Amino acid sequence: MIANLDRSVANVIDGVIALQRAIHADPEIGFDTVRTAARAAVELRQAGLEVQEGIGKTGVVADLIVPGATRKIALRADMDALPMDEETDLPHKSKNPGAAHQCGHDAHTAMLVGAARALAPLRDELPCSVRFIFQPNEEALPGGAPAMIADGCLEGVDRIFGMHVWPLLDTGQIGLVTGPTMAQPDVFRATIVGVGGHAAAPHGCVDPVVAGAAIVNALQSIVARNVDPLDSAVVSTTQFHGGTADNVIPERIQLVGTIRTFKDAVGEQVRTRVREVTETVAAAYGCRAEVSMQIGYPVTVNDPDACDEAEGAISPAVPVTRDVSPSLGGEDFAYYGQKIPAAFLFLGNRDESQGIVHFCHHPRFRVDDAAMPLGVRAWLALVQGARRG
Numbered sequence: 528m529i530a531n532l533d534r535s536v537a538n539v540i541d542g543v544i545a546l547q548r549a550i551h552a553d554p555e556i557g558f559d560t561v562r563t564a565a566r567a568a569v570e571l572r573q574a575g576l577e578v579q580e581g582i583g584k585t586g587v588v589a590d591l592i593v594p595g596a597t598r599k600i601a602l603r604a605d606m607d608a609l610p611m612d613e614e615t616d617l618p619h620k621s622k623n624p625g626a627a628h629q630c631g632h633d634a635h636t637a638m639l640v641g642a643a644r645a646l647a648p649l650r651d652e653l654p655c656s657v658r659f660i661f662q663p664n665e666e667a668l669p670g671g672a673p674a675m676i677a678d679g680c681l682e683g684v685d686r687i688f689g690m691h692v693w694p695l696l697d698t699g700q701i702g703l704v705t706g707p708t709m710a711q712p713d714v715f716r717a718t719i720v721g722v723g724g725h726a727a728a729p730h731g732c733v734d735p736v737v738a739g740a741a742i743v744n745a746l747q748s749i750v751a752r753n754v755d756p757l758d759s760a761v762v763s764t765t766q767f768h769g770g771t772a773d774n775v776i777p778e779r780i781q782l783v784g785t786i787r788t789f790k791d792a793v794g795e796q797v798r799t800r801v802r803e804v805t806e807t808v809a810a811a812y813g814c815r816a817e818v819s820m821q822i823g824y825p826v827t828v829n830d831p832d833a834c835d836e837a838e839g840a841i842s843p844a845v846p847v848t849r850d851v852s853p854s855l856g857g858e859d860f861a862y863y864g865q866k867i868p869a870a871f872l873f874l875g876n877r878d879e880s881q882g883i884v885h886f887c888h889h890p891r892f893r894v895d896d897a898a899m900p901l902g903v904r905a906w907l908a909l910v911q912g913a914r915r916g
């Protein structure tokens with residue numbers, strides 16, 4: 528099987544890298560992944576798959592139907608870029624200002640297209656049918672997965688797998704976590720309202736800037752003093768907006784931040800405490816707080832049996848390590864896992880000798896060319912080694 532794998536990967540890898548370069552140079556954000564989806568759809572049709580476009584607004588679903596198979600597994604890639612600028616000197620650097628593939632979704636799409644092209648000629652030998660899912664809008668709430676699911680992308684599918692390039696793991700291996708693997712990312716927003724006025728007369732004002740500073744500090748006590756030390760949680764205040772002049776105490780300021788948790792009960796506890804701390808500290812400073820919460824993607828939970836199936840199939844072809852930590856990043860792959868057994872794989876994407884060390888969303892993050900053939904290889908091994916049905 529390994530010799531065949533080598534040949535299958537070799538047959539498609541030039542096309543995979545060319546597709547990744549093309550998508551990287553022309554990034555699209557959110558649900559506006561029209562050109563990316565079209566590029567994928569063309570290659571999937573050329574490979575002889577049954578292709579549906581416009582699923583979940585701008586997603587693509589392609590089926591490789593294996594004659595006689597009753598089981599179907601799905602493999603999922605995301606297609607969207609981030610609303611940011613890239614700071615690399617790559618020849619295929621983003622040519623679209625304010626958009627860049629700094630999370631590697633260009634590679635996810637290209638690798639999955641390559642896997643589909645490599646698997647199509649082998650259809651009669653495969654143990655089960657395969658659905659290839661290409662979704663938009665992974666990076667922004669409400670995510671792209673719910674719309675894909677609403678359009679039926681999981682109908683008839685027994686199990687789903689996803690893969691993400693992972694700069695915390697050296698290139699050359701796949702990382703796998705059983706159970707909670709990505710966090711729930713909630714957003715809190717607070718407006719702190721005081722009484723504005725002349726900065727030379729603070730006694731005549733109620734200063735929301737000072738209250739806001741106290742709130743930012745007090746919020747740090749939630750993880751330290753309220754959450755069970757054996758559970759994980761993050762509270763990060765990431766925006767603090769207010770004021771227009773050096774001599775004006777503003778009437779109000781805004782705070783925005785993120786809450787990351789792995790358990791529903793911990794998430795509920797932290798959201799409640801963020802609200803209480805913000806309101807009561809504001810009150811202690813004579814201000815009023817208006818707090819709102821935006822509930823993020825659910826926790827991404829890897830099904831133990833789906834992990835075992837993936838590890839058993841992939842490990843003869845690409846080393847699989849369980850020595851990898853869950854991430855407090857969020858991932859809308861979680862929605863698929865709420866419907867059917869799912870496993871989300873981390874594809875090693877780190878090589879210090881090439882300076883490939885930046886985490887996803889960093890302006891100098893980049894995909895390791897050496898990781899892409901391994902990602903394709905892992906997809907092929909997963910399908911060829913999947914349980915027959």
Ligand code: NI
Binds near residue numbers: 632691
């Ligand atoms: Ni991502």
